[in-house]
């Protein structure tokens with residue numbers, strides 16, 4: 035991919051003396067790198083001296099390599115603010131409308147934007163923009179112009195085919211969305227950047243919840259259902275012991291017989307010095323009103339058949355002692371479910387307890403892995419091929435979280451095969467969770483196939499590491515997750531996006547769909563990335579506090595990083611003044627597993 039070279043020139047007396055004080059220059063560099071995958075950035079700092087500013091700009095323009103120069107600082111009304119004056123003589127053409135767009139956007143944020151005199155213009159092949167000096171201002175100005183830059187640069191560079199294409203798009207004769215050939219079959223070979231904006235994680239998640247239908251396979255009337263039976267349906271003994279009348283006293287009692295769980299309620303007459311031996315869960319004899327546990331009795335005598343015939347009751351029998359009254363756990367006509375809870379464990383077992391059965395259809399999910407390099411773990415190694423870990427991993431994750439995997443398949447990197455397979459699969463499933471084939475390669479066919487199948491591509495990139503090319507698409511009530519092929523990217527994006535979507539479809543409450551989040555204290559220093567990062571870590575508990583240690587190299591191909599991983603630490607993206615997460619700092623972490631603490635100390 036051809037790179038775009040940017041120059042960032044900080045104009046400031048203070049920063050010139052102490053470059054550590056420069057916040058705006060590093061901020062611009064970070065913004066450029068986040069927005070343009072193919073960017074290179076050259077940086078310099080000059081004092082507020084017209085000659086020195088001009089000299090630096092001229093050198094950069096004459097190099098002929100820099101496509102954009104962003105200056106920051108020196109645009110105000112102070113006597114030493116001379117950046118526009120230094121810039122103006124170098125310009126071949128002024129671009130007042132571009133300066134106007136920046137001014138209009140900035141004025142929406144603060145009226146003080148009226149006090150900036152920044153210019154925009156073209157010098158040779160280079161676009162120059164003067165931004166104000168503050169970190170906030172450069173961020174706002176950059177966000178305002180970044181979408182215009184690629185087309186502006188095509189025009190300046192006289193890249194005719196690209197210019198025509200953009201014009202066609204703007205005028206409506208081509209699809210609005212800029213589409214790369216290797217990803218959609220449209221567009222042309224000069225389209226080198228992904229057309230998909232890198233959306234924030236939370237935005238993607240909200241979009242998923244807004245798109246996926248919460249079919250709640252469960253009829254809401256279920257939550258209103260009253261119990262058709264009492265639990266227990268008879269007065270049941272809570273203990274193994276002896277059932278008797280509480281009006282009698284302690285002391286020796288004749289044992290009339292044994293009542294086991296499952297026996298019909300006994301209606302024989304019962305005197306105060308008589309009792310029945312009884313088991314836990316068995317129905318109390320009609321004339322008894324309490325049970326004395328076996329530990330509070332002693333055996334005095336057996337009959338000739340070896341059956342107990344006389345026992346000593348050592349405690350005073352109390353009415354109701356160790357008896358569960360009829361309907362104590364659930365009374366007839368009471369609601370079976372005090373609150374909605376779609377867990378199949380909950381629904382099915384409670385219904386079973388009142389003599390009802392319900393098949394709960396779960397979302398129908400298929401796992402598909404794409405990649406011509408993939409071998410089944412059952413195969414022998416073949417040069418150039420690798421073993422497929424994602425199919426196994428994703429199917430196991432579904433099972434781990436209580437969902438069924440209806441189907442797995444492995445596809446080669448072929449448009450035709452992918453299209454045919456997805457067409458067939460969506461006849462029978464609601465969700466396809468696919469791995470691989472969503473990035474920028476000319477064999478990454480997943481996005482073009484989805485478009486061909488008339489799916490709406492809601493998201494093609496997310497601002498996260500790992501998992502950037504995550505793709506989410508839908509057509510009617512069918513949903514597609516294109517997880518990136520790198521195994522760890524697939525692992526992380528399954529947990530953060532696919533799992534919440536499936537839970538949501540299954541009727542879970544929204545706050546419960548995502549992994550629970552706890553705070554953990556870092557045990558390692560960790561360099562922050564330009565994207566927010568989800569770092570695998572194992573957690574130990576020391577004196578009640580949670581400490582996280584990162585599980586080795588976090589490259590997205592290294593599946594070993596999930597070994598012992600209890601959580602994904604949610605680290606923020608790097609900023610100009612924060613490059614590192616330090617040991618001892620506390621961060622939120624998404625809990626991957628139920629048994630999530632590896633060690634207690």
Ligand SMILES: Nc1nc2c(c(=O)[nH]1)N[C@H]1C(S)=C(S)[C@@H](COP(=O)(O)OP(=O)(O)OC[C@H]3O[C@@H](n4cnc5c(N)ncnc54)[C@H](O)[C@@H]3O)O[C@H]1N2
Pocket residue numbers: 071403404405407408420421422423424425469470471472473474475478500501502503517518519520521523590591
């Ligand atoms: N020019 C660019 N290239 C890439 C970018 C980018 O932004 N620009 N993004 C990179 C990122 S980030 C990721 S993540 C990957 C995602 O790639 P794809 O989803 O297209 O997946 P593939 O290219 O098919 O495979 C990537 C990698 O993973 C291995 N793989 C794939 N499937 C499996 C599997 N089932 N089991 C084990 N390993 C698998 C595959 O062999 C590749 O090594 O793209 C980057 N590229």
Ligand code: MOO
Pocket residue numbers: 498499500501502503518520522523590591
């Ligand atoms: O997003 Mo990729 O998952 O950084 O390797």
Ligand SMILES: [Mg+2]
Pocket residue numbers: 470471472473474475478519
């Ligand atoms: Mg790829």
